[in-house]
Amino acid sequence: VKPVGESSVRRLSLYLRFLxxxxxxxxxxxxxxxxxxxxxxxxxxxxxxxxxxxSFGIRGTGYDCAALRGRLREILGLEREWRxxxxxxxxxxxxxxxxxxxxxxxxxxxGVYDADPAKIGSxxxxxxxxxxxxxxxxxxxxxxxxxxxxxxxxVAQEMLGQVAKAGVRAVLNFAPIPLIAPxxxxxxxxxxxxxxxxxxxxxxxxxxxATKSKRSRGTG
Amino acid sequence: VKPVGESSVRRLSLYLRFLxxxxxxxxxxxxxxxxxxxxxxxxxxxxxxxxxxxSFGIRGTGYDCAALRGRLREILGLEREWRxxxxxxxxxxxxxxxxxxxxxxxxxxxGVYDADPAKIGSxxxxxxxxxxxxxxxxxxxxxxxxxxxxxxxxVAQEMLGQVAKAGVRAVLNFAPIPLIAPxxxxxxxxxxxxxxxxxxxxxxxxxxxATKSKRSRGTG
Numbered sequence: 001v002k003p004v005g006e007s008s009v010r011r012l013s014l015y016l017r018f019l020x021x022x023x024x025x026x027x028x029x030x031x032x033x034x035x036x037x038x039x040x041x042x043x044x045x046x047x048x049x050x051x052x053x054x055s056f057g058i059r060g061t062g063y064d065c066a067a068l069r070g071r072l073r074e075i076l077g078l079e080r081e082w083r084x085x086x087x088x089x090x091x092x093x094x095x096x097x098x099x100x101x102x103x104x105x106x107x108x109x110x111g112v113y114d115a116d117p118a119k120i121g122s123x124x125x126x127x128x129x130x131x132x133x134x135x136x137x138x139x140x141x142x143x144x145x146x147x148x149x150x151x152x153x154x155v156a157q158e159m160l161g162q163v164a165k166a167g168v169r170a171v172l173n174f175a176p177i178p179l180i181a182p183x184x185x186x187x188x189x190x191x192x193x194x195x196x197x198x199x200x201x202x203x204x205x206x207x208x209x210a211t212k213s214k215r216s217r218g219t220g
Numbered sequence: 221v222k223p224v225g226e227s228s229v230r231r232l233s234l235y236l237r238f239l240x241x242x243x244x245x246x247x248x249x250x251x252x253x254x255x256x257x258x259x260x261x262x263x264x265x266x267x268x269x270x271x272x273x274x275s276f277g278i279r280g281t282g283y284d285c286a287a288l289r290g291r292l293r294e295i296l297g298l299e300r301e302w303r304x305x306x307x308x309x310x311x312x313x314x315x316x317x318x319x320x321x322x323x324x325x326x327x328x329x330x331g332v333y334d335a336d337p338a339k340i341g342s343x344x345x346x347x348x349x350x351x352x353x354x355x356x357x358x359x360x361x362x363x364x365x366x367x368x369x370x371x372x373x374x375v376a377q378e379m380l381g382q383v384a385k386a387g388v389r390a391v392l393n394f395a396p397i398p399l400i401a402p403x404x405x406x407x408x409x410x411x412x413x414x415x416x417x418x419x420x421x422x423x424x425x426x427x428x429x430a431t432k433s434k435r436s437r438g439t440g
Contacts, residue, residue, distance in 0.1 A: 001412065006418065009417070009418055009421050010310050010411075010414050010418065011330055011415045012395055012417075012421075013396075013411075013413055013417040013418070014396075014397070014398070017373055017396050017413065018373075021373060021374055032276025033341070035394075038397075040398040040400075044357050048313055074422070075416045076420055076421050076424070077365040077417075077420035077421050077423055077425075078417070078420055080424075082419075082420055082423065085222065086380075087410045091315065091318050091319060091320065092315075092319065093310065093317030094315075095312075095314075095316075095318075095319075096315075096412075097317075098311050099311060099313065099315075099406075099412065101396075101413050101416065102411060102416065105413075105416050105417065106420075107419065107420075132367035145423055146400065146419055146423070151366065152300075153237055153238075153241060157315075162234075169422075169423060169426060170419040170423050171281040171419075172415060172416070172419060174235050175233070176233075176321075177236075177237065178234070178260040179257065180260075181301060186418070186419060186422035186423075186426075188415040188418050188419055190231075190356055190410060190412065190415055191230075192316075192319065192321060193233055193321050193325075193412070194230050194233045194234070195392060195408040195410055196321065196322070196325050196327060196392070197229070197232075197236075197297075198226065198230065198233070198326065198406070199228055199296070199302075199324065199391075199392060199406060199408055200298055200302055200326075200327075201232075201295070201296050201297050202389075202390055202406035203297055203302065203365055203366070203389060203390050203406075204295075204296070204297025205297075206389060206404075206406075218289075
């Protein structure tokens with residue numbers, strides 16, 4: 001199976017979400033049209049996304065939900081455990097470690113690191129917070145594949161370099177700064193500050209709402 | 221001031237982040253080149269982004285950090301309080317309500333809603349969890365401008381419709397589903413499941429790492 005584009009991978013995630021939902025409701029088959037409507041795309045795009053990984057559809061019947069779901073989980077690498085280290089033992093890291101979707105995807109936290117001496121040694125679920133100085137040896141020792149960066153912007157690129165050098169190849173970055181990914185390392189960023197400021201910007205620059213009509217509210 | 225593109229707004233957020241950092245270090249002025257390097261763009265783009273809102277730069281000196289920071293906060297709507305309701309009293313909503321960047325931006329949680337009778341009435345900081353049936357009247361009563369949707373995918377579009385109808389014009393969506401924004405409503409989505417699955421996909425499809433060389437690790 002050859003790697004596909006990022007937008008295609010994001011749609012595969014969406015298809016899987018709907019199959020999870022539909023299976024819960026007892027649905028047996030689903031059409032590319034139904035998947036397309038749910039994911040906000042076209043049925044041609046759905047068929048194209050899925051055909052990259054083999055042929056699943058049955059003409060006139062659509063896709064078998066259970067089979068497609070299993071195949072998507074396999075394609076997305078969800079049928080095995082991934083070992084995760086969290087760098088930055090603050091609130092974002094804690095929230096993520098508790099996020100049910102984290103464990104559901106086989107992401108298991110095996111190490112937590114923080115430069116604050118007051119935090120080192122404290123318990124985080126099954127692990128204890130360690131100094132970042134341990135990263136160089138811990139990544140290999142713990143067989144960690146993924147690092148979550150929940151550190152201040154000023155040190156994020158430096159910490160990315162450290163975890164990459166230690167052998168991590170996939171990073172989820174929560175620092176509000178664009179990072180330059182080292183070669184062979186995939187970095188996904190969640191920038192909550194940008195999302196929040198996009199909302200406050202939109203509100204600050206929205207036209208005054210119509211006061212008479214109940215339905216028309218102006219364009220944003 | 222006329223509205224600008226979304227990517228421009230996202231860069232303004234980044235510039236502000238760096239100015240926050242630099243001001244902490246006592247820096248007085250910053251060049252468009254320095255801002256560009258930090259935000260991963262070009263100095264021409266920085267000047268273009270900022271010139272939309274007036275002229276701040278002094279030729280040969282760059283931008284005055286404090287003045288530019290103040291202006292960016294104003295442009296991004298951060299100089300006033302925004303009143304926020306959280307729909308879905310689960311872990312994601314709780315993490316967000318505790319996120320320091322939330323309060324720092326003047327985002328104040330004034331209401332929390334959940335359909336689970338076991339949660340209704342329980343305390344969340346200064347507020348008590350209410351039934352979503354109250355949304356229709358609460359948005360106006362509480363003067364809420366922003367809604368955070370932290371509900372299951374299956375009900376997210378329906379809840380978006382309800383908060384929009386009640387008068388909310390800006391929504392931060394954590395449900396793992398693309399939503400159709402009602403007219404005049406800005407929706408920003410954070411899809412953690414997609415970010416995590418993009419990482420596991422990349423790991424599952426990465427070429428085997430080189431074992432001999434310390435520096436070359438193959439392209440991801």
